[in-house]
Amino acid sequence: MFVGREHELNSLNQHYESNNYECAIIYGRRRIGKTELISEFVKDKPTIFYTATQENEEANLTRMSKAVLCFENPNSLGNASFSSFNDLLEEIGKIAQEKRIVWVIDEYPYLAESYPGFSSLLQKFIDRNFLHSKLFLILCGSSMSFMEKQVLGYQSPLYGRRTMQLKIESFNFHEAQKMLPQVDKQAAFALYAISGGIPQYLSYFSRAKSVKEAIIDNFLMKDGRLFEEPNNLIKQELRDPANYNSIIAAIAQGHSRLNEIATATQIKATSLRSFLSNLSELEIIDRVVPVTEDPNKSKKSVYRIRDGMYRFWYRFVPSRLTLIERGMVDVAWQGIESKLSNFLGADFKKLSQDYLWEHYNPEKTPFTKLGNWWGTDSRTRKQVELDVLAFSTDDTSFAIFGECKWLNEPISKQILEKLIFNSNIFNYPKKYYYLFSKTGFTDECHKLAQEVGCQLITFKEM
Ligand SMILES: Nc1ncnc2c1ncn2[C@@H]1O[C@H](COP(=O)(O)OP(=O)(O)OP(=O)(O)O)[C@@H](O)[C@H]1O
Incomplete structure (x- = not known):
């Protein structure tokens, strides 16, 4: 069942109805529901959907060619491929002169990484060709810094070529509740808090009959789907995962001021600032000041873990690793239950x-x-x-x-x-x-x- 995102779908549909060139930039944290939103939007529209991979230029060209050729002829099975991205873009231009199509490039940062010239090439085609076509282009990515700096930013070749941008946010409690119809409102609130409102994590909890079952199955088992999630995400998004790991762990233990985090992690304040700024960009942590103060000037700032899944994981999982390794899940669960109220x-x-x-x-x-x-x-x-x-x-x-x-x-x-x-x-x-x-x-x-x-x-x- 598809939940929420009414505002985003309305906005996309309004732009679709223009029947002119449109370029939507869609971005947001991993697992937030970008692909799901795009799939919902395009479900009744002629679409070329391409998901880039961390492969080389050649492999991306071959697979993107397949997506275009299959769109033109759904029965085409052959190994035909465009000889260059230039030729492929020419073909998209031809199709979009004739009719309204949506062209989605999901995981755009992977493509730009495998072929760094792609954004400039795309810009050239937009200016010369696509601007006067019926193309609805969607560029989607989860690397927030890449999408914000290299696609939306002033220095990007694509700067000024977008007609809309959507940053996808986590679900609020009422949306999250719709994904958890099997539990009562209090349990739904606990699961919402632990998931941080991230749709994918909510979907993991959607069969659990209780908070205990959801936590044990997902966090306290070695093969649980969230047991390694923060580490995997940090490794994907950031270099130097060990330092980031120590910083988040220090904040989770209650060290909230810069000097306290520096002491707890033994990282120098100058480097620490840049680590903290990267974690804030990824919305894993937040720098907060009293509401009456100017955030740019206040000396009372503290750091908090903003992402609910990280906050839960760092508070409860590391101290139970030995028990989890030994499969003693019931013992691992004890202690969480009594602290959950305080956590919430x-x-x-x-x-x-x-x-x-x-x-x-x-x-x-x-x-x-x-x-x-x-x-x-x-x-x-x-x-x-x-x-x-x-x-x-x-x-x-x-x-x-x-x-x-x-x-x-x-x-x-x-x-x-x-x-x-x-x-x-x-x-x-x-x-x-x-x-x-x-x-x-x-x-x-x-x-x-x-x-x-x-x-x-x-x-x-x-
Ligand atoms: N609007 C929604 N309604 C219901 N379930 C959703 C919704 N959005 C996302 N989900 C659930 O979350 C899962 C992850 O969503 P999706 O793959 O779209 O995220 P993503 O942002 O593209 O992730 P990634 O960046 O990791 O590829 C989906 O498979 C689905 O189970």
Whole structure:
């Protein structure tokens, strides 16, 4: 069953209807669903679909020729091939003069690697020939830095030749839930968090009857499909996997500041910055600052693991490797179960923030910034953290304060009192309060919430 991607499909279809030259650049993390989206888009359209491989130029030319020749004559079986990419592009041009066709090159970075002149050749054909044809070209790739710099970037021969670009993002919770109809909402949330919303990982979980079964089968068995996944992805995307591995492991263990990561990994701060920047580009980690600060100037930045699958893996798998090697999966599972609630706290915070964006009311609460905040309360000199702080950047009249708890007991009124106390660090004349809870709220909390106008939201409503 194909899930979501309505916006992307609408956008692709609108461009398709132009009947003119179009070039869509589609990119995003591995396993995010790029090919699936393209297949859904082209399923009722005349298409030449080519997936490049990490082979040499010759092999890519032969296989791409086959794709073109099969499109022209589906019964052609022979070994015929174009003698050059130039001839092949001429042929595509001829076909596209006559009729609307989609030409997909999936894994484009592999082709550009095997034949570095391809982008320039393609640019020449676009300018001279394809621009006046009915060609709908799709270039797709998962190497984010390659697609962003070498295809979309200013220095690329293809710069300015695209008519649309789509960066494919992970699923939100509601989309993920559609892939997990066999489990209840709480279990679906846990699996969503662990998958990072990545469709392929969700598909691995889609037959599991419980969170335990999904985790054991995929992460805690030597032949589990996610047991080696982070290592494989890092090896594919980055040179020097050992250093990257140590950095992610250090962040997973709670070392979040630059100097803490440097100490934990013994990597010099100067090299560390470049490693961290590469991991941020791949969206494996995030550099975050309190929502009130300018990210370019703030000295309070911390690093967090952004990708849910990596966060889960580095938190729970390395410390259990011996047990996994010995096949002691039940023992390996023990300890994860009791820590899972705590692990899901960060994801519940994100879900609560998404809830506020989804229920954004421009008349009542026109906030433009929303995020976490941390800092020192000058009244008590204590460190304070706010799960949610939202405000408008061009208006100082109000702010929204929120606290999120993924706990098995109802939230007590003390949590709301603390939130109100902490909100007084800030001088907004009007303050709105939100509490988000996995299981609900005590009667006393309900009473106080009514008095101060605090919205109480339980997970089942989200
Ligand atoms: N929209 C979707 N609805 C349902 N399942 C999906 C969707 N997108 C992806 N999937 C699942 O995720 C798997 C991986 O998707 P896909 O191959 O399209 O990813 P990709 O981004 O092209 O990956 P890679 O870069 O690793 O080649 C699919 O085989 C399918 O099981």
